[in-house]
Amino acid sequence: MSLWYIIVAFVFFSSMIIVRIIRKTKKNLPPGPPRLPIIGNLHQLGSKPHRSMFKLSETYGPLMSLKFGSVSTVVASTPETVKEVLKTFDVECCSRPNMTYPARVTYNLKDLCFSPYSKYWREVRKMTVVELYTAKRVQSFQHTRKEEVAALVDFIKQAASLEKPVNLNKKLMKLSGSVICRVAFGINLQGSKLENTYEEVIQGTVELVGSFAAADYFPVVGRIIDRITGLHSKCEKLFKAMDAFFDQSIKHHLEDEIIKDDIIDLLLKMERGETTLGEFQLTRDHTKGILANILNAGIDTSAQVMTWVMTYLISNPRVLKKAQAEVREVIKHKDDIIEEDIERLQYLKMVIKETFRINPLVPLLIPREASKDVKIGGYNIPKKTWIHVNIWAIHRNPNVWKDPEAFIPERFMDSQIDYKGLNFELLPFGSGRRICPGIGMGMALVHLTLINLLYRFDWKLPEGMKVADVDLEESYGLVCPKKIPLQLIPVLTQWT
Numbered sequence: 312m313s314l315w316y317i318i319v320a321f322v323f324f325s326s327m328i329i330v331r332i333i334r335k336t337k338k339n340l341p342p343g344p345p346r347l348p349i350i351g352n353l354h355q356l357g358s359k360p361h362r363s364m365f366k367l368s369e370t371y372g373p374l375m376s377l378k379f380g381s382v383s384t385v386v387a388s389t390p391e392t393v394k395e396v397l398k399t400f401d402v403e404c405c406s407r408p409n410m411t412y413p414a415r416v417t418y419n420l421k422d423l424c425f426s427p428y429s430k431y432w433r434e435v436r437k438m439t440v441v442e443l444y445t446a447k448r449v450q451s452f453q454h455t456r457k458e459e460v461a462a463l464v465d466f467i468k469q470a471a472s473l474e475k476p477v478n479l480n481k482k483l484m485k486l487s488g489s490v491i492c493r494v495a496f497g498i499n500l501q502g503s504k505l506e507n508t509y510e511e512v513i514q515g516t517v518e519l520v521g522s523f524a525a526a527d528y529f530p531v532v533g534r535i536i537d538r539i540t541g542l543h544s545k546c547e548k549l550f551k552a553m554d555a556f557f558d559q560s561i562k563h564h565l566e567d568e569i570i571k572d573d574i575i576d577l578l579l580k581m582e583r584g585e586t587t588l589g590e591f592q593l594t595r596d597h598t599k600g601i602l603a604n605i606l607n608a609g610i611d612t613s614a615q616v617m618t619w620v621m622t623y624l625i626s627n628p629r630v631l632k633k634a635q636a637e638v639r640e641v642i643k644h645k646d647d648i649i650e651e652d653i654e655r656l657q658y659l660k661m662v663i664k665e666t667f668r669i670n671p672l673v674p675l676l677i678p679r680e681a682s683k684d685v686k687i688g689g690y691n692i693p694k695k696t697w698i699h700v701n702i703w704a705i706h707r708n709p710n711v712w713k714d715p716e717a718f719i720p721e722r723f724m725d726s727q728i729d730y731k732g733l734n735f736e737l738l739p740f741g742s743g744r745r746i747c748p749g750i751g752m753g754m755a756l757v758h759l760t761l762i763n764l765l766y767r768f769d770w771k772l773p774e775g776m777k778v779a780d781v782d783l784e785e786s787y788g789l790v791c792p793k794k795i796p797l798q799l800i801p802v803l804t805q806w807t
């Protein structure tokens with residue numbers, strides 16, 4: 312009797328699989344791994360989805376179908392397929408799916424990052440590119456960056472004289488937070504509502520919006536699951552902390568007449584109708600949504616880039632020595648280090664590119680959604696399919712990069728490859744319509760800080776630690792920070 316049950320069950324499941332394969336072939340979707348009922352391929356994501364997807368793509372190809380709960384997804388993993396998504400079919404593929412927690416922390420998608428491709432998004436993008444992220448504005452904040460970097464250098468000097476280790480993750484996060492608070496919110500981080508919680512709030516939010524949340528994949532029941540796992544209450548807590556901070560900085564602007572011509576000021580003018588945003592009337596929620604992107608996208612990213620560069624330098628003493636020799640040769644006791652000095656630091660530029668390659672900070676970019684049916688690489692991608700762009704897979708692909716696991720800045724010597732979105736082998740900021748608009752703002756701080764850290768100090772590992780002990784593991788979120796904080800001992804030098 313039990314044999315009959317087994318035979319019936321076998322026939323039933325085999326026919327289900329066959330029907331699915333036939334349906335899929337008819338639909339001409341990209342190939343993908345078999346799925347489990349209900350959850351689809353969610354169980355294959357693991358703790359580092361970019362790595363798992365890369366592994367799967369080695370079997371199923373550069374354009375691969377996955378199903379997460381009820382959501383159909385494709386993953387592009389090579390320069391060729393990614394170019395199709397981000398360039399050839401950029402218009403059709405540049406919308407964003409409506410995700411539960413990103414929607415909550417952006418005041419229901421009133422921001423730039425997560426709002427779908429629409430007239431509103433186009434107006435906000437135009438406004439931010441023309442008004443907020445311009446080279447002129449980035450330049451105008453140079454003084455603030457210099458002051459904050461000088462404060463960091465003073466702190467490190469003290470630690471060096473006591474031979475104490477510095478937690479670079481923490482200090483670089485504070486630096487980035489202090490700069491963004493001053494230039495974007497017109498207030499000091501110290502004394503603000505986020506003074507004691509900014510790390511937890513910003514990193515928590517970045518992790519939250521990058522999480523594969525049940526609410527997005529299982530209608531109704533997913534929300535219950537997230538309540539049980541605590542994701543929902545975590546989101547509410549983060550949202551309240553951010554909202555209180557935005558209220559504080561907006562109030563500060565409304566009360567202080569001296570503050571003028573900064574980002575909040577511009578947004579408040581739009582709220583009052585003194586400046587327009589196309590046909591849209593900005594409300595307080597729009598202002599806060601746009602500010603949420605600056606807070607979350609602006610602080611963690613630059614801080615983590617700097618931490619990763621220092622991590623790879625300390626793990627590669629040859630490269631560290633060469634980068635420091637170059638910086639000291641070029642800067643040569645010049646009192647006034649400026650961001651533009653980077654132009655004369657060819658090797659340091661290569662070190663930064665190589666760090667972006669080996670460890671792209673946003674390994675899956677931000678999820679996209681097809682707004683129309685589209686044909687990519689000969690396969691059909693139906694409207695509403697989610698699209699993940701796995702730049703981590705490109706950056707670690709041995710067919711694209713020789714010896715991809717090794718940190719070799721020299722690979723960029725005599726190469727035209729840059730990270731500004733034109734070379735599909737290296738895409739740390741994405742490409743196309745959704746390319747990061749904050750490259751200039753972020754990299755200005757990254758350059759100034761790294762030049763100072765390398766010029767003024769020598770660096771060594773804490774007592775008893777060897778180069779081989781430096782941990783290179785990332786933890787997963789939308790942004791992937793170093794899992795174990797980087798602690799280094801600064802050493803005073805003749806250049807300090």
Ligand code: HEM
Nearest residue numbers: 423424604608609612613673676677740741745747749753
């Ligand atoms: C320096 C480190 C940074 C890195 C590595 C980085 C990386 C990225 C990436 C990969 C994307 C997604 C692109 C896509 O989905 O195709 C993005 C989007 C974005 N970034 Fe950055 N970013 C950095 C700094 C900044 C800064 C400093 C700001 C603002 C102050 C910023 C604001 C944004 C915004 C608003 C978006 C959304 C753009 C849109 O969807 O239209 N980023 N960034």
